[in-house]
Amino acid sequence: MKKQPGWALPNLKDAQVRTTKEAVIEKSLFQIPEQIRLLGQGKKYYLRTYGCQANERDSETLAGILEEMNFTAVEHPEDADLILMNTCAIRKNAEDKVLGEIGSLKRLKRKKPDLLFGLCGCMAQEEDVVAKLLETYRHVNLIFGTHNIHRLPELLYDVMVNGNRSVEVLSKEGDVIENLPVRRFGKHKAWVNIMYGCDKFCTYCIVPYTRGKERSRMMEDILEEVRILKAEGFKEITLLGQNVNSYGKDLHMEGGFAGLLEETAKIGIERIRFTTSHPWDFTDEMIDVIARYDNIMPFIHLPVQSGDSDILKIMGRRYTREQYLTLFHKIKERIPYCAISTDIIVGFPNETEEQFQNTLSLVDECRFDNAFTFIYSPREGTPAASMADNVELAVKQRRLQELNERWNLYAREKNEEYLGSVVKVLVDGESKKNPEVFSGYTETNKLVNFRRTTAQSGDIVSVKITACKTFSLDGEQI
Numbered sequence: 001m002k003k004q005p006g007w008a009l010p011n012l013k014d015a016q017v018r019t020t021k022e023a024v025i026e027k028s029l030f031q032i033p034e035q036i037r038l039l040g041q042g043k044k045y046y047l048r049t050y051g052c053q054a055n056e057r058d059s060e061t062l063a064g065i066l067e068e069m070n071f072t073a074v075e076h077p078e079d080a081d082l083i084l085m086n087t088c089a090i091r092k093n094a095e096d097k098v099l100g101e102i103g104s105l106k107r108l109k110r111k112k113p114d115l116l117f118g119l120c121g122c123m124a125q126e127e128d129v130v131a132k133l134l135e136t137y138r139h140v141n142l143i144f145g146t147h148n149i150h151r152l153p154e155l156l157y158d159v160m161v162n163g164n165r166s167v168e169v170l171s172k173e174g175d176v177i178e179n180l181p182v183r184r185f186g187k188h189k190a191w192v193n194i195m196y197g198c199d200k201f202c203t204y205c206i207v208p209y210t211r212g213k214e215r216s217r218m219m220e221d222i223l224e225e226v227r228i229l230k231a232e233g234f235k236e237i238t239l240l241g242q243n244v245n246s247y248g249k250d251l252h253m254e255g256g257f258a259g260l261l262e263e264t265a266k267i268g269i270e271r272i273r274f275t276t277s278h279p280w281d282f283t284d285e286m287i288d289v290i291a292r293y294d295n296i297m298p299f300i301h302l303p304v305q306s307g308d309s310d311i312l313k314i315m316g317r318r319y320t321r322e323q324y325l326t327l328f329h330k331i332k333e334r335i336p337y338c339a340i341s342t343d344i345i346v347g348f349p350n351e352t353e354e355q356f357q358n359t360l361s362l363v364d365e366c367r368f369d370n371a372f373t374f375i376y377s378p379r380e381g382t383p384a385a386s387m388a389d390n391v392e393l394a395v396k397q398r399r400l401q402e403l404n405e406r407w408n409l410y411a412r413e414k415n416e417e418y419l420g421s422v423v424k425v426l427v428d429g430e431s432k433k434n435p436e437v438f439s440g441y442t443e444t445n446k447l448v449n450f451r452r453t454t455a456q457s458g459d460i461v462s463v464k465i466t467a468c469k470t471f472s473l474d475g476e477q478i
């Protein structure tokens with residue numbers, strides 16, 4: 001296919017390069033030239049987000065940019081002039097979903113030939129995906145990567161005014177861009193990025209390539225964002241990073257994530273959460289700060305991935321089963337009411353039955369409050385993808401089912417411990433299924449449904465737990 005000037009296909013090899021060069025913190029890089037500002041006048045956009053919280057937060061920035069360009073959001077793709085997919089590349093099924101969706105939405109172009117399609121996020125950072133999109137998804141007009149979000153106004157101008165197909169993906173380590181607009185999707189809960197990228201290079205994971213190198217925001221910029229959110233009436237913030245424990249390492253600052261967590265707590269916002277924490281560098285100082293501040297929620301997502309030390313080694317996780325368990329019990333000893341959730345991958349290349357049994361026995365020991373479980377999915381360009389694998393898919397599926405049955409058992413047991421107790425719930429609003437029912441989350445991140453009262457969404461109310469299920473609790477406000 002003819003390559004247009006300016007097209008830069010992403011390159012996973014280049015993305016692996018990590019230098020000791022410090023990331024640049026750009027305070028004024030983003031701007032919308034005057035002739036572009038009115039580009040969205042009278043036009044509607046539909047934005048769909050796939051994947052993790054980092055993508056959710058990026059979508060708030062994309063919405064912020066589009067609305068500064070006078071686009072209006074719509075809820076259905078049928079009503080849109082621009083359809084933008086913010087994509088996820090973590091597993092093949094995530095990618096298949098996006099490709100299926102883009103394929104099926106093509107039909108809308110028949111009724112509206114000027115309809116524009118854009119794709120951004122992690123899939124845009126993969127060379128094979130971009131090559132496939134350019135070749136076979138001819139209706140996609142715009143592709144941009146995770147490092148190019150601030151360029152959206154110019155890229156859209158190129159598509160809408162010059163009529164070009166626009167592709168801009170940089171395989172770079174990444175900088176920090178501070179002055180991007182944001183349209184928060186929630187009124188009471190907000191995501192706050194504290195760092196970007198990941199340098200852990202777990203052997204199965206695509207994220208270090210799609211999101212670039214670990215780079216932290218300045219502490220003062222983060223704290224200022226939290227102060228503003230508090231002043232605007234937000235009740236809960238979640239500090240976001242692929243591995244929040246690494247916060248500040250690149251800035252050579254004292255205190256690291258524990259220090260940031262403590263300073264955030266002192267601002268006095270009602271609820272602080274954070275995600276995700278790698279078990280390798282979860283410090284005693286962090287445990288101490290979480291224990292000391294009432295507004296840091298007693299809930300930790302602590303992905304274990306496998307309960308077998310040999311598999312953990314091949315995964316490049318940097319801890320053994322025993323080290324994980326030591327950390328787990330240390331947290332539970334210091335903060336007994338702390339809820340802990342995890343991520344687990346089954347069917348990593350050549351995982352034996354015995355190694356899988358080690359994962360089950362770790363689940364028996366930890367009795368997690370919640371778990372996200374996956375069948376290993378080879379990701380092009382990662383070390384694990386070139387490992388031979390002798391485990392059949394049917395075996396992997398059986399292991400996943402067995403694992404799910406096991407952790408569900410404990411999740412229910414954990415929920416049963418709440419029966420009769422009174423918990424504080426931050427009200428999200430009407431439950432999706434029934435407007436007479438309100439739902440919200442406890443401090444330990446349990447979903448609670450209770451009969452509608454005069455409470456408003458954003459209120460923190462006391463609820464007595466009267467019944468429990470595997471994934472939620474029922475109660476009455478008191």
Ligand code: 5AD
Pocket residue numbers: 090091204205206303305343344345374375376377378379
């Ligand atoms: N296959 C399956 N699961 C994966 N995860 C990350 N990469 C893969 C992969 N290639 C899971 C891990 C991680 C979570 C976000 O997704 O469990 O913690």
Ligand code: SF4
Pocket residue numbers: 198199200201202205206207208242243278
């Ligand atoms: Fe992926 Fe490992 Fe980084 Fe998590 S810590 S994003 S699993 S490489």
